[in-house]
Amino acid sequence: MADKQEVAVCGCKGIRTCLICEGKDGKHQLQHQTHTIQYDFRYDPESKLAVPAGSSVLESFPFPGVFLWENFVSEDEETELVEKMDQDIWRESQSGRRKQDFGPKVNFKKQRIRLGGFNGLPALSHKLVDRMTKEPLLSGFRPVEQCNLDYDPKRGSAIDPHLDDSWLWGERLVTINLLSDTVLTMSLDKCWGDMDQGEVRVAVNLPRRCLIVLYGDARHHWKHAIHRKDIQSRRVCSTFxxxxxxxxxxxxxxxxxxxxxDVAMSYNGVPINS
Incomplete structure (x- = not known):
């Protein structure tokens, strides 16, 4: 669990910043928004539509590729999972996040993979994977990597809009959201229908203890991000x-x-050291 010493450490590199390095080094948060016009929507899980946010003349449109499973874990399970994570080392990461990696060492630019110190997913994830794969959408889902991330408003934690790799990683990205509600912002910076003058953003509300799956267009075409303003209290997540x-x-x-x-499914894992 976070203490004063951990909070004071920054893991940002290059253009990335957090509240720690902005305060110490006089850096300023980079404004990644390049468009003067934004078209804002919110995702409605019932209709699976992107619905205009606030008072707007914009029309709703289908938004496929998002699956939400509310209360995927119980309160007791949430406590057990986070307590176990906090017994292991959290390593500083970009933009005020801390992380724990369970997976092979990968150089995506050179497309190289090695086992490194990877010895499996953590033991507590076994029951979670068994549970999620009973959902038809996740039938046959066999995760080979788990990344735990720790977000804290004291560090200004966030993650920039990005697309996950598709050379090594497959169709479905699965994340379990713990400790607090947040918003996953999906964005498209190219023209979308009649909205041709700016960025289209779709806010997906993530309730505490939910599971979210991104697949299809939401996985491969829409970038996803967690903005600093949407971290109001500590948030921990596990992405498979x-x-x-x-x-x-x-x-x-x-x-x-x-x-x-074979290594991943042994469930003997401890976080990778580097």
Whole structure:
């Protein structure tokens, strides 16, 4: 759990900033918004539509590729999961986040993978994976990586709009949201329908203890982010990633992928040191 010494440490590099380095080094948070016009919507999980936010003449549109499972874990499970995470080391990461990695060492630019210190997903995740795979959308989901992230408003924690890799990671991105509600902001900075003068943003509300899956267009075309303003209290999340087809049965790197899965599914994992 966070203490004063941990809060004072910054893991930002390059253009990334948090409240710690902004205060110490006189940096200023980079304004990534390049558009003067934003079209704002909110995601309605019942209708699966992106609905105009506030009073707007914009029209709703279908927003496929998002699945929400509220109360995926109980309050007792949430407490157990976070207490176990806090027994391990949290390492400083970009933009005021802290992290724990369970997965192979990957150089995405050079497309290289090695086992490194990876020895499996953590033991407590076994029951979570068993539970999530009973959902038809997640049938056959076999995660080979788990990344725990710790967000805190004292550090100005956030994560910039981005698309996850699709060379190694597969179709479904699964995240469990713990300790507080937040907002996942989906964005598209290219033209979308009649909205051709700025960025289109869709706010997806993430209730505490929910599970969210991104797949299809939401996984491959819409960037996702957690903005600083949407972290009001400590938030911990666990994101699970599966392998792409290249690393599964019939793929050209099948042997490597199946070996990584054997390690992941042992559930003997401790966080990677570096």
């Amino acid at each position: 990633r599966e392998l792409s087809a290249e690393f599964l049965e019939g793929g050209k790197q099948e042997a490597l992928g199946l070996g990584l899965l």
